[in-house]
Amino acid sequence: MHTTKFAMDRHSGVLRLRAGATLDYEKAQAHFVTVVAKDGGGRLRGADVVFSATTTVTVNVEDVQDMAPVFVGTPYYGYVYEDTLPGSEVLMVVAMDGDRGKPNQILYSLLNGSDGAFEINETSGVISVTQSPAQLRREVYELHVQVTEVSSAGIPAAQAMVPVTIRIVDLNNHPPTFYGESGPQNRFELSMYEHPPQGEILRGLKITVNDSDQGANAKFNLRLVGPGGIFRVVPLTVLNEAQVTIIVENSAAIDYEKFKVLTFKLLAIEVNTPEKFSSTADVVIQLLDTNDNVPKFTSHYYIARIPENAPGGSNVVAVTAVDPDTGPWGEVKYSIYGSGADPFLIHPSTGIIYTQPWASLDAEATARYNFYVKAEDMEGKYSLAEVFVTLLDVNDHYPQFGKSFQEKTMVLGTPVKIEATDQDADEPNNLVDYSITHAEPTNVFDIDTHTGEIRLKNSIRSLDALHNITPGGDFTWSLEVQAKDRGSPSFSTTALLKIDITDTEMLSRSPMAAFLMQTKDNPMKAVGVLAGIMAIIVAITVLISTATFWRNKKSNKVLPVRRVLRKRPSPAPRAVRIEWLKFRRTKAAAKFVLKEDPPNENCNNNSLGNTLPPKAPAPPPPPTMAPNMGTAHWTVPTVSGSLTPQQPQRSPKPKVGSPIQSALVSELRQKFEKKSVGNKAYF
Numbered sequence: 001m002h003t004t005k006f007a008m009d010r011h012s013g014v015l016r017l018r019a020g021a022t023l024d025y026e027k028a029q030a031h032f033v034t035v036v037a038k039d040g041g042g043r044l045r046g047a048d049v050v051f052s053a054t055t056t057v058t059v060n061v062e063d064v065q066d067m068a069p070v071f072v073g074t075p076y077y078g079y080v081y082e083d084t085l086p087g088s089e090v091l092m093v094v095a096m097d098g099d100r101g102k103p104n105q106i107l108y109s110l111l112n113g114s115d116g117a118f119e120i121n122e123t124s125g126v127i128s129v130t131q132s133p134a135q136l137r138r139e140v141y142e143l144h145v146q147v148t149e150v151s152s153a154g155i156p157a158a159q160a161m162v163p164v165t166i167r168i169v170d171l172n173n174h175p176p177t178f179y180g181e182s183g184p185q186n187r188f189e190l191s192m193y194e195h196p197p198q199g200e201i202l203r204g205l206k207i208t209v210n211d212s213d214q215g216a217n218a219k220f221n222l223r224l225v226g227p228g229g230i231f232r233v234v235p236l237t238v239l240n241e242a243q244v245t246i247i248v249e250n251s252a253a254i255d256y257e258k259f260k261v262l263t264f265k266l267l268a269i270e271v272n273t274p275e276k277f278s279s280t281a282d283v284v285i286q287l288l289d290t291n292d293n294v295p296k297f298t299s300h301y302y303i304a305r306i307p308e309n310a311p312g313g314s315n316v317v318a319v320t321a322v323d324p325d326t327g328p329w330g331e332v333k334y335s336i337y338g339s340g341a342d343p344f345l346i347h348p349s350t351g352i353i354y355t356q357p358w359a360s361l362d363a364e365a366t367a368r369y370n371f372y373v374k375a376e377d378m379e380g381k382y383s384l385a386e387v388f389v390t391l392l393d394v395n396d397h398y399p400q401f402g403k404s405f406q407e408k409t410m411v412l413g414t415p416v417k418i419e420a421t422d423q424d425a426d427e428p429n430n431l432v433d434y435s436i437t438h439a440e441p442t443n444v445f446d447i448d449t450h451t452g453e454i455r456l457k458n459s460i461r462s463l464d465a466l467h468n469i470t471p472g473g474d475f476t477w478s479l480e481v482q483a484k485d486r487g488s489p490s491f492s493t494t495a496l497l498k499i500d501i502t503d504t505e506m507l508s509r510s511p512m513a514a515f516l517m518q519t520k521d522n523p524m525k526a527v528g529v530l531a532g533i534m535a536i537i538v539a540i541t542v543l544i545s546t547a548t549f550w551r552n553k554k555s556n557k558v559l560p561v562r563r564v565l566r567k568r569p570s571p572a573p574r575a576v577r578i579e580w581l582k583f584r585r586t587k588a589a590a591k592f593v594l595k596e597d598p599p600n601e602n603c604n605n606n607s608l609g610n611t612l613p614p615k616a617p618a619p620p621p622p623p624t625m626a627p628n629m630g631t632a633h634w635t636v637p638t639v640s641g642s643l644t645p646q647q648p649q650r651s652p653k654p655k656v657g658s659p660i661q662s663a664l665v666s667e668l669r670q671k672f673e674k675k676s677v678g679n680k681a682y683f
Contacts, residue, residue, distance in 0.1 A: 004018070004021070005017060005018055005021040005023070005031065006018060006021075006031070006033050006059070008035065013035075013037075015033065015035075015057060015059075023061045024061075025061045025062070025099070025100075028061065029060070029061055030058055030059065030060050030061060031058075031059040031061070032056055032057070032058055032059075033056065033057040033058075033059060034054060034055075034056050034057075035054070035055050035056070035057055036052055036053070036054050037052060037053045037054075037055075038050055038051070038052040039051050039052070062102075067097070067098025067099045067158070068098055068158040068159070068160045069095045069096065069097055069098060069106055069147045069148075069149055069158060069159070069160040070095060070096055070097075070098050070160070071093065071094065071095045071147070071160065071162045072094040072095065072096065073094055073235075073242065073243075074162055075162075075163070075165070075241075076091055076093055076145075076162065076163070076164040076165065077091070077164075077165050077166075077167070077210075077240040077241045078090040078091035078127060078164060078165070078166040078167070078239070078240060079166065079167050079168075079169055079213060079215050079217070079218045079239075079240050080129050080133050080136065080166060080167070080168045080169070080215055081133065081169050081171075081172075081213065081215035081216065081217055082133050082134075082169070082171070083133075083215070084129060084132075084133050084215045085132070086129060086130055086131055086132055087128055087129070087130070088128060088129055088215070089126050089127070089128050090118065090127045090128060090129055090166055090215070091126075091127050091164070091166075091239055091240070092124065092125050092126045092127070093108060093120070093125040093126075093127065093145050093147075093162065093164060094125055095108070095125065095147040095160065095162075097149055098158075104149035104150055104151055104152070104157055105149070105150045106123075106125075106147050106148070106149060106150075107122045107123065107147065107148045107149075107150055108120050108121065108122050108123070108124075108125040108145060108146070108147055109122060109145070109146050109147075109148070110127075110143055110144070110145060110146075111144040111145070111146050111161065112143075112144055113141060113142045113143045113144055114141065114143055115137075115138075115141070116130065116131075117129060117130055117131050117135075117136055117141065118130060118141065118143060118166065120145060125145075125147075127143070127145070127164065127166070133168055136168050138168070139167065139168050140165060140166070140167050140168070141165070141166040141167075141168075142163060142164075142165055143163070143164040143165075143166060144161055144162075144163055144164070145161065145162050145163075145164050146159055146160070146161045147159065147160050147161075147162075167212075169212070169213055169215070169217070171213070171217075172213045172217035172270075172273050172275060172277070173213065174211055174212035174213045174217075174218075174277070175211070175270070175277030175278060175279050176209055176210065176211045176220045176238075176268035176269070176270065176277065176278065176279050177209070177210050177211070177212075177279055178207060178208070178209050178244075178266065178268070178279060178281040179207070179208040179209070179210060180206060180207065180208075181206050185281065186279075186280070186281045186282065187281065187282045187284065188205050188206075188207055188266075188281060188282070188283050188284070189283075189284045189285075189286065190202055190204040190205050190283075190284070190285050190286070191204075191285075191286040191287075191288060192204070192254075192285060192286075192287065192288065193287070193288045193289075193290050194254050194255055194256040194287050194288065194289065194290055194292065195251050195252065195254055195255065195290065195292060196248050196251060196254060197248070197251065198248060198249075198250075198251050199247060199248060200247070200248045201245055201246070201247055201248075202231075202245075202246045202247070202248070202285075205244070205246055205283065207243070207244035207246075207266070207281070208241065208242070208243055208244065209222065209238055209241065209242055209244055209268050210240065210241035211238075211240055211241070211268075211270070211277075213240075213273075216271075216272045216273065217270070217272075217273050218239055218240040218241075219237070219238070219239045219240075219270065219271050219272055220237075220238055220268050220269055220270045220271055220277075220278075221236060221237050221238075221268070221269055221271055222235065222236055222237070222238060222242075222244065222266065222267070222268055223236075223266075223267045223269075224246070224264050224265070224266060224267075224283075225264060225265040225266075225267055225280075226262070226263060226264035226265060226283075227253070227259075227262065227264075229249055229250050229253065230248075230249055230250050230253045230254060230262065231246050231247065231248060231249055231264065232246070232247050232249045233245070233246055233247075233266065234246075234247060237271070238268070244266065246283070254287065255287075255292075256287045256288065256289040256290070256326070257289075257293065257324040257325075259287060260286070260287055261284060261285065261286055261287065262284075262285040262287065263282065263283070263284050263285075264282075264283040264285075265280050265281070265282060265283070266280065266281045266282075266283050267279075267280050268280075289325055289326045289327065289329065290325075290329070291325050291329035291377065291378075291379050291381070292325065293323055293324045293325045293329075293381075294323070294377075294381045294382065294383055295321040295322065295323040295332045295375040295376065295377055295381065295382065295383055296321060296322055296323075296375075296383055297319060297320065297321045297373075297375060297383060297384075297385040298319075298320045298321070298322065299385060300385055300386070301385060301386040301387070301388065302317050302319055302373070302385060302386070302387045302388070303317075303387075303388045303390070304316045304317035304353070304387065304388070304389045304390070305389075305390045305391075305392055306355075306361070306389065306390075306391065306392065307391070307392045307394050308361045308362055308363040308391040308392060308393060308394050308396075308425075309361075309394045309396065310355060310361060311355075312355050312356060312357040312358055312359050312360075313354055313355060313356075313357050314354060314355050315352055315353070315354045316344060316353045316354055316355060316389055317352075317353050317387065317389070318350070318351055318352045318353070319334065319346075319351040319353065319373050319375075319385060319387070320351055321334070321351065321375030321383065321385075323375075323377055325377070328378050329377055329378060329379070330377070331377065331378060332351075332375045332376070332377060333348050333349070333375070333376050333377075333378075334346050334347065334348050334349070334350075334351045334373060334374065334375055334376075335348065335373070335374045335376070336353065336371055336372065336373050336374070336387070337371065337372055337374065338370070338371030338372045339371070340369035340370050340371040340389075341369075341371035341372075342356075343355055343356050343359040343361065343369065344356065344359070344369070344371070344389070346373065351373075351375075353373070353387065361391055362391075363391040363392070363393045363394070363424075363425040363426070364393075364397070364423050364424065364425045366391070367390065367391050367393075367425050367426075368388065368389070368390050368391070369388075369389040369391075370386060370387065370388045370389070371386075371387055372384050372385070372386055372387070373385050373386075373387050391425075392426075393424055393425040393426035393429050393430075394424075394429070395424055395429040395485065395487025395488060395489065395490070395491065396424065397422055397423040397424045397429075397430075397485075397491070398422070398485075398491040398492070398493050399420040399421065399422045399432045399483035399484065399485050399491065399492065399493045400420055400421055400422070400423070400493060401418070401419075401420045401483065401493060401495040402419070402420075403495070404494075404495050404496065405495070405496045405497075405498070406418065406495060406496070406497050406498070407497075407498045407499075407500070408497065408498070408499050408500070409499070409500045409501075409502060410454075410455075410456070410499050410500070410501050410502070411502060411503060412456070412461070412462070412463070412501070412502070412503040414455075415448075415453040415454055415455035416453070416454050416455075416499065417451065417452055417453045417454070418434070418452045418454065418481050418495065418497055419452050420432050420434075420452070420483035420493060420495070422485045424485070424487065427486075428485070428486035428487060429485060429486070429487035430485065431485060431486045432452075432483050432484065432485055432486075433449050433450065433483070433484050433485075433486065434447050434448065434449055434450075434451075434452040434481060434482070434483055434484075435447060435449065435481070435482050435484070436454075436479055436480070436481055436482075437480045437481070437482045437494060438479070438480035439477065439478075439479045439480070440477075440478070443457065444456065444457060444460065444466075444469065444477065445457065445477070445479060445499075447481065452481075452483075454479070454481075454497075454499070456501075462503075463475060463501065463502075463503055466501060475500060475501040475502065476498065476499065476500050476501070477498070477499045477501070478496060478497070478498050478499075479496070479497045479498075479499065480494055480495075480496055480497075481494065481495050481496075481497050482494045483495070
């Protein structure tokens with residue numbers, strides 16, 4: 001709450017008038033108080049938060065009776081003429097309650113000085129003469145009029161008094177006369193700023209109008225003669241004398257840019273006299289300028305064209321903005337801004353836009369620029385206009401061939417094409433015409449001027465026709481081709497073209513030869529084909545390598561420690577064994593080979609220490625029958641490997657249930673059981 005007259009209790013919210021502060025209805029009929037209410041604060045989402053609300057309290061001031069009555073139109077002068085009848089109105093005194101909010105009734109009364117010759121209406125304030133002019137003994141009467149406020153309860157309240165002067169005249173021999181501070185005056189001058197507030201009084205004009213006649217001869221009207229609707233005059237009707245007030249009626253029409261000086265005539269003319277006496281006074285008002293106008297461009301947009309080879313500092317376009325204000329307010333400062341304004345500058349006073357000293361314009365890079373220009377006065381009032389700058393293309397590029405030496409293969413009936421490009425931005429600078437400047441022999445090729453297509457003349461339709469005129473008989477020509485643009489001045493470039501001529505029959509003999517011939521004119525096509533083949537090969541290689549990597553990675557998992565049974569050499573045969581049994585048993589056992597897994601680096605084989613592998617069990621007793629070895633079709637697995645049968649030598653098929661076969665099976669079974677027991681010990 002920001003005010004000096006009010007205070008508010010922070011807890012109860014009661015608004016009070018501060019000690020020593022007073023309210024005056026005549027100065028301010030209402031006060032606006034902004035009140036802010038805040039809570040005690042708290043935490044919201046981890047932060048200290050205080051919520052508040054704001055409202056505006058309007059305090060309306062009620063008027064009380066604390067002002068005395070005020071007279072309007074003082075001083076008061078009245079006149080009694082020789083033809084005035086008793087009971088006629090001389091003048092009217094006007095008073096009002098100074099408390100405008102609740103005004104009391106006003107009652108008028110004469111205190112003294114009338115000698116019974118005048119009376120006043122207690123409610124209207126009209127002073128009337130009670131005697132004929134011939135009965136009046138004095139030429140001038142000084143009356144004292146008192147006004148008394150009467151409250152609603154009928155109790156007299158505040159009072160005020162004003163003197164009234166009444167002159168006794170008998171002839172209409174005076175016209176209305178205007179007076180200034182130094183006496184009669186017929187010219188009044190005033191200086192004022194343009195666009196004053198509506199209803200403002202021209203207080204610099206001190207004009208009084210007076211008619212020295214009495215009664216009806218002193219009643220006249222006031223009127224302003226001049227540009228209408230700008231000012232009005234108060235009062236319109238005057239009896240004897242009044243202070244002239246001129247009030248602003250149309251503020252917008254008081255414009256310095258339209259009128260430097262406003263001149264009026266103030267006319268006073270009698271109303272009820274046969275003579276209609278009148279008088280005039282000149283009212284001259286000198287207007288002073290204010291900053292009431294915005295600088296305005298002569299156009300909403302400006303279009304400029306400059307050549308792209310214009311040097312730095314070249315003028316582009318001049319923009320103009322006009323501010324009708326005078327003096328410092330009419331001075332305009334120019335500036336430019338926008339994404340396209342970088343290569344340009346503007347003179348702040350003249351509005352001339354020119355290129356930066358370092359600017360190097362290129363129509364091929366940027367052909368058009370647009371940006372904004374701003375006109376601003378000293379107080380920051382501004383307007384904008386848009387500027388469009390187009391770079392005019394200059395023929396500053398030569399036509400360029402892809403290569404200065406080119407090789408092409410021509411198939412009979414099909415043209416070959418040579419192409420050159422011109423980097424200029426606009427036509428005709430970037431249009432290229434082609435011609436053959438040199439060929440040996442001549443009259444073999446034609447070239448299209450616009451497209452650059454080269455073809456054999458219509459008279460040449462076979463290789464046989466070319467064989468006799470080809471230098472060296474190899475169907476190869478060298479041409480010099482010129483590309484020339486259409487600019488002014490024109491630029492040209494030449495290229496050497498080697499042409500190999502063949503026909504469709506030669507191309508059909510070998511696909512590879514046809515491909516090479518076709519790609520001879522376009523080597524990038526062949527490079528692209530080879531690159532595609534190599535990419536496919538690389539992709540296949542990457543896929544195979546990836547698959548192999550993942551398979552090996554999966555097989556290299558850490559496995560638990562396993563005991564591996566290794567094959568030990570057979571013990572020396574007993575002396576009692578016969579030689580043929582030894583030979584047979586060794587040959588039969590050789591069919592079973594224990595395949596050991598390769599040592600795994602991830603296995604913790606050191607946990608067993610240096611314990612030697614278990615010994616193989618003793619062989620069973622020798623059989624009594626000669627074994628009959630047959631083909632084994634099965635494999636006995638172990639934990640760490642498998643017994644894979646070898647391809648035996650062809651021998652007589654053993655009988656089912658032979659002793660040798662039973663012994664071998666029994667031995668293998670014992671080894672397997674021991675192996676299983678050893679593995680269980682580790683798991």
